[in-house]
Amino acid sequence: MLLWMVLINLGFAHSADQMYVMNLSENWEIEGDLPVHALLISLQGIANLEKPRLYFLYPKNWDFKFSEPLLNYYKNTREMEFKYLENAEAAVAELSQYAKGYIVWDKSVRTSLIVAFTAAGLYESIIVSEELIPMVEKHGLKMKEDFRGKFSGKTDYEIYTWAYDEYWDKCNRDYLVYMGGEWGKMMKPGVADFGIYKKSFFTDASTNPTDTLEYYFAKRLFREMKPLSLVMGWHSYKKDKEAQHVKLASSYALRVEGLHTLPNMSFNTQIGLTPGYKFKNNHHIEPDKTYVPENKVYLSCIQTDCLGLGAWTEPGRGDIPYAWEVTMNWVWLAPAMLQFFYDESTPNDYFIGSLSGPGYMYPKSIPMEYLPQVVDKAYQLMQTLDLNAFELMEHTNYWETDGIDDDVPKEIIDVYYERMPGAIGFANGYRPAHTFTVRNGRPFISYDYYLSETRDEDEAAADLEELANLNAKRPYFCLLHIREFGHIERVKRILAKLGPEFELVPLDIFFKLAGNNPTFMERYGEK
Amino acid sequence: MRAIQYFLLTILLAAFVITGYTDYSKTIYGAWKFNKEKSTDLATWRYRQPQLIIRDEGEAGISIVTNWLERNKVVMVDSVNFLPDGEPVAIPVTSQYWYENWYMGVLAKVGTNKTVSGNWEKQDRSLQVQKELTVETSQGDTQIQTTYTYNLDRGGDVLTVIEKRSSRPTPITLVFDRVEGNKSE
Numbered sequence: 001m002l003l004w005m006v007l008i009n010l011g012f013a014h015s016a017d018q019m020y021v022m023n024l025s026e027n028w029e030i031e032g033d034l035p036v037h038a039l040l041i042s043l044q045g046i047a048n049l050e051k052p053r054l055y056f057l058y059p060k061n062w063d064f065k066f067s068e069p070l071l072n073y074y075k076n077t078r079e080m081e082f083k084y085l086e087n088a089e090a091a092v093a094e095l096s097q098y099a100k101g102y103i104v105w106d107k108s109v110r111t112s113l114i115v116a117f118t119a120a121g122l123y124e125s126i127i128v129s130e131e132l133i134p135m136v137e138k139h140g141l142k143m144k145e146d147f148r149g150k151f152s153g154k155t156d157y158e159i160y161t162w163a164y165d166e167y168w169d170k171c172n173r174d175y176l177v178y179m180g181g182e183w184g185k186m187m188k189p190g191v192a193d194f195g196i197y198k199k200s201f202f203t204d205a206s207t208n209p210t211d212t213l214e215y216y217f218a219k220r221l222f223r224e225m226k227p228l229s230l231v232m233g234w235h236s237y238k239k240d241k242e243a244q245h246v247k248l249a250s251s252y253a254l255r256v257e258g259l260h261t262l263p264n265m266s267f268n269t270q271i272g273l274t275p276g277y278k279f280k281n282n283h284h285i286e287p288d289k290t291y292v293p294e295n296k297v298y299l300s301c302i303q304t305d306c307l308g309l310g311a312w313t314e315p316g317r318g319d320i321p322y323a324w325e326v327t328m329n330w331v332w333l334a335p336a337m338l339q340f341f342y343d344e345s346t347p348n349d350y351f352i353g354s355l356s357g358p359g360y361m362y363p364k365s366i367p368m369e370y371l372p373q374v375v376d377k378a379y380q381l382m383q384t385l386d387l388n389a390f391e392l393m394e395h396t397n398y399w400e401t402d403g404i405d406d407d408v409p410k411e412i413i414d415v416y417y418e419r420m421p422g423a424i425g426f427a428n429g430y431r432p433a434h435t436f437t438v439r440n441g442r443p444f445i446s447y448d449y450y451l452s453e454t455r456d457e458d459e460a461a462a463d464l465e466e467l468a469n470l471n472a473k474r475p476y477f478c479l480l481h482i483r484e485f486g487h488i489e490r491v492k493r494i495l496a497k498l499g500p501e502f503e504l505v506p507l508d509i510f511f512k513l514a515g516n517n518p519t520f521m522e523r524y525g526e527k
Numbered sequence: 528m529r530a531i532q533y534f535l536l537t538i539l540l541a542a543f544v545i546t547g548y549t550d551y552s553k554t555i556y557g558a559w560k561f562n563k564e565k566s567t568d569l570a571t572w573r574y575r576q577p578q579l580i581i582r583d584e585g586e587a588g589i590s591i592v593t594n595w596l597e598r599n600k601v602v603m604v605d606s607v608n609f610l611p612d613g614e615p616v617a618i619p620v621t622s623q624y625w626y627e628n629w630y631m632g633v634l635a636k637v638g639t640n641k642t643v644s645g646n647w648e649k650q651d652r653s654l655q656v657q658k659e660l661t662v663e664t665s666q667g668d669t670q671i672q673t674t675y676t677y678n679l680d681r682g683g684d685v686l687t688v689i690e691k692r693s694s695r696p697t698p699i700t701l702v703f704d705r706v707e708g709n710k711s712e
Contacts, residue, residue: 402603402624403572404634431572432632436665448632448665455630456568458697463570463631466695470633471666520665 019053020094021071022085026059028188030107035129036088038105038113039136041189042120042127045196047095048266049124054095055082055267058190063261065313066340070268073340077274092126092139101125101144102136111156112147113187114179114202115163119145121196122170157213160203164217171201174229176221178245180204180236181260191233194265200232206239207248214239222252227370228377230329230359234260243395247362250396253370255359257329258306268334279331279342281351281386284321284506285424291512295474297502299464300510301491302352302391302427302447305484307341310453316488318346320495321506323427325354325391328381338385350506352389352427353382363412364396364525371412375419383422389507390420391427394525406433406446407525413437413444425511427479437522441515448478451494453485461497468501477514553683554651556583559703562685567699570630571595575602579686579703581677584608589645591656593626607643611654615644625662627673627692636661636668652679669694 024040027033044054055074058067074080085091100123105116107129116127123144128136130148151159177195179202182188195202203221206214222231231254235245246256285291302323303311311317312324330338345351356363358377366374382390397405406429416426417439426444428435433446448467451460467478482491495504505513514520559579563569569576578601580592588610595603605626609616617640625633635641645656654677661668672693679686683705690699 402622403629404623431629434632434634434663434665446632446665450630452570452630455570459568459570462695462697463628466628466692467631467633467664469694469696470662470664470669470671472669473666476666521667 017051018094019055019080019082020085020091021055021057021082022087022091023057024059026061028182029186030110031185034113034187035107035132038116038127038129038187038189038192039132040088040091041192042103042117042125042196043091043095043099044264045121045193045266046124046126047098048193048197048270049098052267052270053098054091055264058261058263062190062263063188063259064190064263064308065310066308066337067263069313069344070264070337070340073343074271074336077343078271078336088132089135092136096126096136096139096141099124099126099141101142102133103127103145104133104143104148105129106148106151109147109151109154109159110184110187111159111204112151113189114204115151115159116145116147117177117179117189117192117195117202118163118167118171118200121199122167155213156205157217160205160214160217163201163203164221168201168221168224170199172199173224173226174198175200176225176229176231176254177202178204178231178233178235179260180234180239180245183236183238188261190261190263191259191265193267194262194269195232197266197269202233204236204239207235207244208240209244211239218248222249222254225252225254227253228255228358228373230255230257232257232262234258241399243362243398246360247365247396250356250361250363250365251367253366253374255329255357255361257327257333257359259309265334268337271334271336273335273339277339279339279385281342281388282345282347282349283386283388283508284350285508285512291509291516293475293513293517297468297474297476297478298510298513299478299480299495299502299504300507301480301482301504302507303482303484304354304391304430307338310484311482311487312341312344314487314489316492318348319488320492321348321350321504321509322482322488323350323352323389323507326351326385326387328353328378328385328387329359331381331384348506350389350508351385351387352391352507353378353385353387353423354391354393356392356394360393362396363392363394363408363416371415372419375415379420379422382420388422388424389427389511390416390423392416393430394428394433395430403431405525406430407435407523408433409527410437410524411527413524417442417444424508425515427507430481432481434523435525436518436520437524438515438518441512443477443511443514443518445477445479445511445514445520447481449480451480451482451491453483453487453490457490457494458497460494464494464498464502471519473519475513475517475519477510477518477520479510550681550683553679554583555654555677555679555686556581556651558706559686560706562702562704565700565702567701569701570628572629577701579688583651588613589654595626607656607658609643609645609656612646613644615642615657615659617642620660623663627690632665634663636663648676653677
């Protein structure tokens with residue numbers, strides 16, 4: 001034992017508890033660094049099977065901005081120590097012992113890599129392209145599958161049908177992974193380590209009904225998943241629309257949990273909360289105070305599209321009241337990662353539950369027999385996370401209506417009110433929506449403004465002034481959706497252009513004020 | 528005396544060169560492509576861009592067709608037809624889509640009429656159009672009066688549309704370039 005410890009300290013051997021960290025580059029092209037990244041991410045999924053061993057620092061331009069701050073958080077709060085890996089060869093040398101073999105994907109058939117991710121989980125093997133075979137064989141790994149030439153000339157439907165016949169029965173029915181997003185010569189498989197770790201089936205089958213074969217293939221997968229299971233990853237930007245993807249998943253009561261770029265989840269899922277930790281939101285309502293609105297325009301901001309995309313790590317957070325959509329499933333998928341956001345929050349960062357359910361769903365698409373169960377599960381998560389406001393998004397008919405149908409019918413809203421008794425208010429929409437009601441001082445308010453990250457700042461301020469003119473009664477309650485890449489400093493500059501009639505308030509105060517004096521008209525979506 | 532005449536002629540020529548040549552053969556009729564760089568930032572869905580087609584309809588007046596383009600494909604059309612200096616025309620509103628701004632919680636009120644009228648400020652070169660529309664907002668229905676001023680530049684190849692809404696504190700400027708091959712009618 002002593003000799004072993006000496007060897008470890010001298011670097012001639014390593015402990016099974018040793019954690020490693022490595023930088024990934026900005027290049028995710030097939031003819032660039034994707035082959036090495038695919039190898040590394042598959043290695044991560046396999047090496048982390050028993051223990052969290054391998055963590056990656058994603059590049060600055062990655063969708064999720066928190067891989068480095070989260071690593072530092074782990075170091076500071078969990079006393080983790082990491083050994084830095086210089087390159088893929090070093091990673092394979094240190095961690096290939098946990099793999100049972102390797103799978104070869106075909107660089108001339110991009111979809112073969114998506115199938116290889118499925119095979120990697122089932123064979124507990126890492127993924128290589130042809131030129132990387134010598135590197136892994138040097139470390140004693142044997143080939144388990146070889147997709148070179150196997151799928152040449154085949155359509156994605158044919159490839160996925162082969163994969164279904166070969167692997168589906170052995171795959172986990174709690175997690176399906178959509179390896180979509182960027183397409184063509186690029187792929188950004190950030191979440192693939194988690195799919196491998198969970199032995200999931202990977203696909204990017206189209207959910208566009210006009211792509212008949214792939215659409216029915218996707219329906220078949222969704223139908224055979226367990227109700228309320230997770231569809232992780234993201235749809236293909238080439239094949240279909242987000243709304244088509246989420247609509248179809250919701251119609252089988254499945255929960256979409258984006259994105260394809262969600263990093264390090266096979267690691268993060270194994271890091272628990274600090275002992276005794278309870279999630280504590282930054283509430284603003286004083287229990288015995290009555291909130292009476294003045295003759296003003298009340299604004300409140302909600303930053304959407306998942307925690308950790310865009311503004312969270314940018315300057316300005318904490319300067320003004322801001323509500324943040326919480327990706328609620330992280331509480332059980334990656335508890336410490338969610339604790340990181342709570343621990344980092346300031347009194348101005350107010351968390352809200354989202355999005356329509358325990359995950360991303362469209363209420364109108366969820367079968368009515370599942371809706372109560374969906375809402376109950378979301379409410380349970382809200383209670384664990386100390387959340388008392390909830391947000392819905394309804395895009396079932398979005399693409400058929402030029403993006404103006406975001407509304408929710410009354411009988412669906414009734415379910416949310418009934419089964420979320422502790423919710424003080426509901427927000428709705430993505431772009432502005434038009435569903436409004438109030439029940440016992442608990443308002444359901446749709447966004448009245450969508451602040452695009454590219455909107456000219458003077459025009460955005462003029463938009464808000466125009467809304468205040470069109471909604472002439474006071475108080476006027478104007479809920480703002482701040483797109484995820486719109487930074488707080490920019491929002492501050494826009495709001496500073498408005499007159500003294502405007503007041504920005506925290507969302508919970510906004511709900512209280514609106515609930516006590518609603519000036520919006522009650523309005524519901526159609527069935 | 529002759530020196531004074533030359534001097535005045537030089538001044539006139541210089542003024543002509545400085546102020547530019549006005550091509551009176553060109554009119555606002557024709558097809559117009561949106562010039563995003565010179566226009567006010569628009570809040571449209573999926574980067575849609577307007578394209579204008581203005582036609583002289585003879586005794587039927589003038590028609591202004593706004594084609595909304597997405598990746599150069601027409602995905603939505605908004606058209607009006609009226610007699611300049613004539614009575615306002617009523618046009619049924621059949622779509623909730625409020626073309627002016629997709630980022631704001633405003634819908635056109637289906638089932639109402641929008642009224643449109645217009646007058647020439649300079650025959651075939653400068654047109655003023657008034658539009659009145661009922662919209663739905665979170666607080667209910669309200670009216671928006673909008674004045675559009677269409678001005679052709681001196682060269683006849685740039686059309687500037689100034690849009691002033693009764694509800695908006697600042698005007699919106701839309702600049703269009705004449706589509707080549709489309710001669711003014």
